[in-house]
Amino acid sequence: MKVSVIVPTYNERDNLEELFERISTALTDYDYEIIVVDDDSPDKTWEFAQRLAEKYPVKAIRRTKEKGLSSAVIRGFKEASGDVFVVMDADLQHPPEVIPRLLEAIENGADIAIASRYVRGGGVKNWYWYRKLISKGAIMIGRIALPKIRDVKDPVSGFFALKREAVENAQLNPIGFKILMEILIKGNYKKVTEIPFTFGLRHAGESKLGGKTILNYLKHVYRLMKWEGELDRLIKFMIVGLLGVLVNQGFLWFFVSKLGWDKILANIPATELAILNNFTWNDLWTFRDLKMRPLHLRLLSFHLAALTGAVVQWIIYAGLVLLGMHYLLANMVGIVVSFIVRFLVNRHVTWG
Numbered sequence: 001m002k003v004s005v006i007v008p009t010y011n012e013r014d015n016l017e018e019l020f021e022r023i024s025t026a027l028t029d030y031d032y033e034i035i036v037v038d039d040d041s042p043d044k045t046w047e048f049a050q051r052l053a054e055k056y057p058v059k060a061i062r063r064t065k066e067k068g069l070s071s072a073v074i075r076g077f078k079e080a081s082g083d084v085f086v087v088m089d090a091d092l093q094h095p096p097e098v099i100p101r102l103l104e105a106i107e108n109g110a111d112i113a114i115a116s117r118y119v120r121g122g123g124v125k126n127w128y129w130y131r132k133l134i135s136k137g138a139i140m141i142g143r144i145a146l147p148k149i150r151d152v153k154d155p156v157s158g159f160f161a162l163k164r165e166a167v168e169n170a171q172l173n174p175i176g177f178k179i180l181m182e183i184l185i186k187g188n189y190k191k192v193t194e195i196p197f198t199f200g201l202r203h204a205g206e207s208k209l210g211g212k213t214i215l216n217y218l219k220h221v222y223r224l225m226k227w228e229g230e231l232d233r234l235i236k237f238m239i240v241g242l243l244g245v246l247v248n249q250g251f252l253w254f255f256v257s258k259l260g261w262d263k264i265l266a267n268i269p270a271t272e273l274a275i276l277n278n279f280t281w282n283d284l285w286t287f288r289d290l291k292m293r294p295l296h297l298r299l300l301s302f303h304l305a306a307l308t309g310a311v312v313q314w315i316i317y318a319g320l321v322l323l324g325m326h327y328l329l330a331n332m333v334g335i336v337v338s339f340i341v342r343f344l345v346n347r348h349v350t351w352g
């Protein structure tokens with residue numbers, strides 16, 4: 001088994017020597033190569049990497065036309081000759097000593113092994129509480145929006161190993177922001193294992209993290225939702241919901257005006273018929289490919305989702321009205337939030 005360690009760099013000259021030394025110590029038992037993909041760094045990281053190639057098995061690539069972290073990693077995949085690829089940062093926040101544990105996981109049957117900050121035993125060093133909160137919140141949004149990766153605790157880690165086959169024929173987007181998330185959605189793999197590690201302090205040089213990071217991340221999640229068809233589901237769920245309103249109103253009118261039923265009580269069967277209508281269309285259309293659980297459980301869970309949505313809607317309505325918002329606007333906010341809650345409960349539980 002040959003290992004290709006892919007290191008994207010931008011102004012990381014001062015980290016290279018220690019990085020290569022520690023990689024070579026960690027991988028003494030392996031046949032390996034290090035592929036540095038540098039975007040024409042002003043500090044000439046590429047040149048220094050080439051010089052160190054006399055001592056370490058390094059292939060240094062200097063890109064002058066393209067830029068960006070994901071596209072650099074994808075370029076690294078193309079240049080790599082190994083059977084297993086490892087991707088890591090140059091600034092020693094990803095300790096090379098963890099690589100053998102990632103490779104061990106691959107040898108034990110994983111297709112992708114992630115060095116994870118958020119499984120037991122992992123962590124981050126010296127982060128302010130708000131950086132932790134943003135990081136965890138962002139990951140939670142990704143896992144909820146993309147059910148395929150919901151079991152992965154750290155899907156945005158920049159430190160991972162994978163079998164060549166996992167990415168060989170995948171259509172990875174080079175403008176994608178988090179390359180691991182891109183791979184987890186589009187890659188060709190079965191088993192993912194997470195290995196705990198502590199994300200250390202940057203050794204030297206400067207962070208390339210900009211202010212637009214969060215927005216770019218959300219855009220990436222949105223693109224992947226589209227690619228996965230989750231956005232189509234959301235739209236179908238909405239169409240079914242609107243149809244349900246018509247069914248609900250139609251039956252209520254029929255029961256009260258045509259059958260002379262009590263207005264208060266007639267609302268209950270009208271609502272139940274709308275729920276059954278929505279369930280049917282969602283089962284046959286929105287989530288047709290996801291009928292993993294038996295029908296009676298889907299039906300039960302769909303009712304629970306409707307109930308949860310109603311409770312959430314009421315709480316938001318009551319809360320906003322008490323805060324002084326106009327009651328119609330408050331109700332509208334409640335309806336929108338309830339819609340999202342019902343969609344997510346149904347996506348993850350009823351048809352999860």
Ligand SMILES: Nc1nc2c(ncn2[C@@H]2O[C@H](COP(=O)(O)OP(=O)(O)OP(=O)(O)O)[C@@H](O)[C@H]2O)c(=O)[nH]1
Nearest residue numbers: 008009010037039068069072089090202207208209
């Ligand atoms: N080729 C290439 N590498 C990049 C680019 N941006 C960042 N990198 C490298 O990608 C790795 C991660 O970037 P960092 O700036 O360390 O990002 P970070 O670890 O999230 O942020 P810090 O905690 O501040 O270090 C480092 O090895 C960078 O040199 C880029 O545009 N092109």
Ligand SMILES: [Mg+2]
Nearest residue numbers: 089091093202
């Ligand atoms: Mg870093």
